[in-house]
Amino acid sequence: MGGRLRHASVAEHAVLHIAVENISRLAVESLESNRLASYTEKSTRYQKWGPDDSTPRLSCRSRFAAAYQQTVRSLFSTYLQSSLLCAR
Secondary structure, three states: OOOOOOOOOOHHHOOOOOOOOOOOHHHHHHHHOOOOOOOOOOOOOOOOOOOOOOOOHHHHHOOOHHHHHHHHHHHHHHHHHHHHHHHO
């Protein structure tokens, strides 16, 4: 072996920061399911959401965009109604 250890333990401490923005919750879950890294995620808990806040930019050009937006608005309306009932 020539007296030299050949291992990559030093590389295990390398840090790389990558920002990923404006992706769906499904994409976030898919990305974070990779266990070879650690993640810092901005909380969505105290954000104010509206029916137009959930349309990814890429889907705006899709032929399904109108149906998607109508579905999201309907779901958001149902969510608001149910949260008002729970607040009583």
